[in-house]
Amino acid sequence: MPDPSRLQPSAEAPPDDATAVNxxxxxxxxxxxxxxxxRVDESLSPxxxxxxxxxxxxxxxxxxxLARKEHVQPPSMTRIVAxxxxxxxxxxxxxxxxxxxxxxxxxxxxxxxxxxxxxxxNAWLAELVGKLSEEEWDxxxxxxxxxxxxxxx
Numbered sequence: 835m836p837d838p839s840r841l842q843p844s845a846e847a848p849p850d851d852a853t854a855v856n857x858x859x860x861x862x863x864x865x866x867x868x869x870x871x872x873r874v875d876e877s878l879s880p881x882x883x884x885x886x887x888x889x890x891x892x893x894x895x896x897x898x899x900l901a902r903k904e905h906v907q908p909p910s911m912t913r914i915v916a917x918x919x920x921x922x923x924x925x926x927x928x929x930x931x932x933x934x935x936x937x938x939x940x941x942x943x944x945x946x947x948x949x950x951x952x953x954x955x956n957a958w959l960a961e962l963v964g965k966l967s968e969e970e971w972d973x974x975x976x977x978x979x980x981x982x983x984x985x986x987x
Contacts, residue, residue, distance in 0.1 A: 862981075869955055869958070869959070870883075872951075872954050872955045872958045873951060873954075874947055874950045874951045874954055875947055875951070877921075878921075878923075881904070881906075881914060882914060882917060882918055882923075883951070884904060885900060885904060885911075885914055885915070885918065886918070886923060886924075886940055886944050886947075886948055887948065888900060888903050888904060889924065889938065889939065889940040889944070890940060890944075890945065890948050893939075894927075894937050894938060894939040895937065895938055896929060896935050896936065896937055896938065897911045897912050897915050897935075897936065897938060898911070898935075900915070900938060915938050918944075922941060922943055923940065923941055923943060923944040923947070924938050924939060924940055924941060924944065925938075925939050925940075925941055926938060926939075927939065
């Protein structure tokens with residue numbers, strides 16, 4: 835297991851580790867930006883899409899729970915949920931145990947839009963992967979679970 839302090843730029847850090855961390859950060863950010871442009875509905879912000887993705891992955895949640903998962907302040911999440919509700923992409927129901935709260939759920943329209951978005955992004959990424967050598971694709975396939983783990987640490 836690499837020592838995180840070794841990966842920080844310093845006089846003692848092995849240059850290869852710091853360079854690799856920098857290259858990984860840069861590549862992941864660039865690929866993420868390019869994937870974000872492969873959207874089905876241009877009227878939704880990346881944040882709105884992220885909230886819909888969280889609902890798809892985690893299920894219904896209160897605005898407070900969504901704010902924690904999305905790392906935004908609760909008032910910001912309240913505004914995002916209101917925008918998504920106005921667009922018919924989420925519904926609000928009373929919380930089963932605390933009537934002061936609401937539970938946010940995605941609608942069938944949101945599910946269909948997310949599925950189409952996944953399809954489009956997967957097709958775009960598959961096209962790029964098709965330009966890799968077999969060895970590069972093998973390495974990327976092997977790295978996918980590690981990248982997934984990093985995304986959730």
